[in-house]
Amino acid sequence: MxxxxxxxxxxxxxxxxxxxxxxxxxxxxxxxxxxxxxxxxxxxxxxxxxxxxxxxxxxxxxxxxxxxxxxxxxxxxxxxxxxxxxxxxxxxxxxxxxxxxxxxxxxxxxxxxxxxxxxxxxxxxxxxxxxxxxxxxxxxxxxxxxxxxxxxxxxxxxxxxxxxxxxxxxxxxxMRWKYGKLLSNLSNAVEALAGDASGVDEILEHARVEGMAVLEEAGLAYSTPPEERELRGDQVQMLPIAGQARAGGSSWQSLARSTGSIEADFLNGEIVLLGREFGIPTPANEVLQREANRFARERLRPGSMSLETLSALIDERSAAGSR
CATH class of the missing domain: 3.40.50.720 (NAD(P)-binding Rossmann-like Domain)
Known part of the structure; x- marks a missing residue:
């Protein structure tokens, strides 16, 4: 083969x-x-x-x-x-x-x-x-x-x-495992936009809660992080390599290479799509999808959006959706 x-x-x-x-x-x-x-x-x-x-x-x-x-x-x-x-x-x-x-x-x-x-x-x-x-x-x-x-x-x-x-x-x-991975990949856009700035956890949790809500409404089963960690055990550990710091994941790398595109439509955008189909607001994922695409299109530096700006954009979209 x-x-x-x-x-x-x-x-x-x-x-x-x-x-x-x-x-x-x-x-x-x-x-x-x-x-x-x-x-x-x-x-x-x-x-x-x-x-x-x-x-x-x-x-x-x-x-x-x-x-x-x-x-x-x-x-x-x-x-x-x-x-x-x-x-x-x-x-x-x-x-x-x-x-x-x-x-x-x-x-x-x-x-x-x-x-x-x-x-x-x-x-x-x-x-x-x-x-x-x-x-x-x-x-x-x-x-x-x-x-x-x-x-x-x-x-x-x-x-x-x-x-x-x-x-x-x-x-x-x-696919149950892939839906679980999708939930963890919702953080890719956060990392690509704002890096690992202190305080990102609240945004990450907001995006994940939206994701779980739409998956459950759609009847789509998903794996959980403890299941994944149990299977990895001590067999797959992420170790540092001298001179080769891993600054970010796949979406961060797309921006770093200035490819002009990013996979947000298929990560955060998947949650947005399901939310629209089932009538569930997904403001955090909408903003992450939109801004990640803008960063890719305009070839902006990964991690160059302040956490305050990103939080304000999500708050603004949340308020608009609740009117």
Whole structure:
């Protein structure tokens, strides 16, 4: 079986590197300067214990496929359609992405779609380089069929990943885990906008309470942080790496790389969408979605909004909705 990893950034690069290290056939798909760096110098994988150069095959677009190929989609959610469109539709697709809309989007195009819930602390801000902070294993991964179930391929993928420096589990309820991860990812926009300023906890809790309310009204089950922590145990700990501080998560990294886009529509925006469908106000998530998109569009520095400004915008939106 060959794993074609579409999007060799923080998540995709780590997954591809670890599968490659354990002897699996891997092809990385990247673009631009990152592709050129991978093609000329290999993937530099920095972990708490190693600084490696891995010569992993790479391409900048679709290649002739084989019947045993599995696509692992690790792009940001806003790039899902563009990333998948060139690939043959008979291949199985694993959505190793934040948010809960990617699997449904993929299923419009591909018959076999799998969800992957990813807890993997990593960083990609420099072409050719991925920093992975998880130790002794690189991350916790749930793999299952979409919308539910765990067939033989899901089990094989989980087995391969579990043997490749991950805690990986086949999960017939993978979307329950992904909805739980969605709730934790509501904080991504807060971090991208205001950094880790003292006092952000109140905003984070506001956004999470809105999220839980709409999920419960919609009848959507979600996992809880204690469940995740129990599975990670001491197998996936985020360790510091000298000279490689992880200043922020995936949304922060999008702003830091000045990509011009961010995944807020599929994180905070998912809560806003459900709130509108079920008549539940979601002012905190509305503001976080709107302002994160503005920061990406205007290529503003991550963490450059004051906490006072962000709080005032949420209070203003809350008051407008209650009139």
């Amino acid at each position: 060959r794993y074609i990893v579409i999007g060799a950034g923080a998540v995709g690069g780590t997954i591809g590197a670890r599968l490659h290290q354990s002897g699996h056939e891997v092809l990385l798909i990247a673009r631009g300067a990152h592709y050129e760096a991978l093609r000329s110098g290999g993937l530099r994988l920095i972990t708490p214990h190693d600084d490696l150069r891995l010569d992993i095959p790479v391409a900048d677009g679709p290649v002739p496929v084989r019947e045993d190929d599995v696509l692992i989609l690790a792009t940001k959610s806003q790039d899902t359609v563009t990333a998948l469109d060139p690939w043959p539709r008979h291949l199985p697709v694993v959505c190793a992405q934040n948010g809960v809309e990617n699997e449904r989007t993929a299923l419009r195009r591909f018959e076999r779609v799998y969800g992957m819930c990813v807890w993997l602390p990593a960083l990609h801000t420099e072409p050719g380089t991925v920093v992975s902070y998880g130790s002794p294993r690189s991350g916790l991964l749930h793999v299952g069929c979409y919308p539910h179930g765990a067939d033989e391929l899901a089990k094989q993928i989980a087995t391969d990943l579990d043997g490749s420096s991950f805690v990986a589990l086949p999960s017939p309820e993978v």
